[in-house]
Amino acid sequence: MDQHAMDRYIKSMIKEAGHRIRNSFLSDISVDTKAHANDLVTNVDKEVEQFFIRHIREDFPTHRVFGEEGFGDNIEELSGTVWLLDPIDGTMNFVHQRRNFAISLGIYEDGVGKMGYIYDVVNDDLYHAIEGGGAYYNDERLMPLFETAINESIIGMNAMWATPNRFVDHEATIRLVHDVRGMRSYGSAALELAYLASGRIDAYISMRLAPWDIAGGMVMAKEVGAVASTFSGGPINLLESDTFVAANPSIHGKLINEYIKPKHP
Numbered sequence: 001m002d003q004h005a006m007d008r009y010i011k012s013m014i015k016e017a018g019h020r021i022r023n024s025f026l027s028d029i030s031v032d033t034k035a036h037a038n039d040l041v042t043n044v045d046k047e048v049e050q051f052f053i054r055h056i057r058e059d060f061p062t063h064r065v066f067g068e069e070g071f072g073d074n075i076e077e078l079s080g081t082v083w084l085l086d087p088i089d090g091t092m093n094f095v096h097q098r099r100n101f102a103i104s105l106g107i108y109e110d111g112v113g114k115m116g117y118i119y120d121v122v123n124d125d126l127y128h129a130i131e132g133g134g135a136y137y138n139d140e141r142l143m144p145l146f147e148t149a150i151n152e153s154i155i156g157m158n159a160m161w162a163t164p165n166r167f168v169d170h171e172a173t174i175r176l177v178h179d180v181r182g183m184r185s186y187g188s189a190a191l192e193l194a195y196l197a198s199g200r201i202d203a204y205i206s207m208r209l210a211p212w213d214i215a216g217g218m219v220m221a222k223e224v225g226a227v228a229s230t231f232s233g234g235p236i237n238l239l240e241s242d243t244f245v246a247a248n249p250s251i252h253g254k255l256i257n258e259y260i261k262p263k264h265p
């Protein structure tokens with residue numbers, strides 16, 4: 001399948017999955033917890049992941065899937081074609097708000113991001129990017145990010161990061177909150193990366209993200225010139241969870257050097 005056919009195939013699968021998610025609002029959703037009381041998962045997260053995997057295994061038997069809910073393959077390296085899938089990113093929003101969540105998908109070949117998709121299910125907004133082919137918000141091509149400054153930036157960040165924590169110097173975080181134009185906390189890493197790529201926020205910072213949270217968004221971010229790294233400025237490893245900062249290139253260095261000082265670099 002060439003890249004255009006693959007893109008059409010993926011979009012139609014994502015739209016179908018979105019349809020299933022919207023339909024799930026009509027029946028009871030069963031909510032469970034995972035690592036702790038606020039780490040939610042539902043039958044819909046699991047069913048949507050299984051829906052994708054069924055199709056991928058049937059139509060691309062040599063590809064592997066790295067999915068949050070564990071129905072995919074046991075991924076220890078990224079050789080070949082790997083689909084990194086978060087069936088619902090923002091499960092807490094899905095359960096409590098029935099909006100502000102997304103399907104997130106990144107397709108990597110030998111560790112290189114080739115295609116990225118983030119689908120805002122309730123608004124029927126699809127963001128996508130193809131390596132070297134640009135990033136799009138529905139049919140609209142996204143422009144390379146304009147230069148900005150810290151005092152004119154809106155930063156997406158989980159509020160937990162503003163509390164004392166083991167990763168960053170607390171005084172520096174408080175300074176960041178003072179110095180920027182505004183802070184936002186949307187509760188879906190994938191949507192926040194789509195907002196970064198479309199210039200609605202200028203950076204997204206998180207203390208801990210998993211590969212499937214960011215795989216699709218990383219392809220998108222790169223296409224518009226955004227820069228992503230760990231808090232210490234190192235490259236993102238898509239096999240493990242780690243700290244994460246993705247930003248407009250004109251503020252990424254300053255964010256890391258002047259505000260995000262890792263306590264344990």
Ligand code: IPD
Pocket residue numbers: 068086088089090091092158186187188189190206208209213
């Ligand atoms: C979560 C969301 C949230 C982020 C968490 C993620 P999930 O994903 O992206 O915004 O702060 O770290 O785990 O569990 O809802 O797929």
Ligand code: CA
Pocket residue numbers: 040041068091
């Ligand atoms: Ca989860």
Ligand code: CA
Pocket residue numbers: 086088089090189212213
């Ligand atoms: Ca997620």
Ligand code: CA
Pocket residue numbers: 045068086087088089090091
């Ligand atoms: Ca999820």
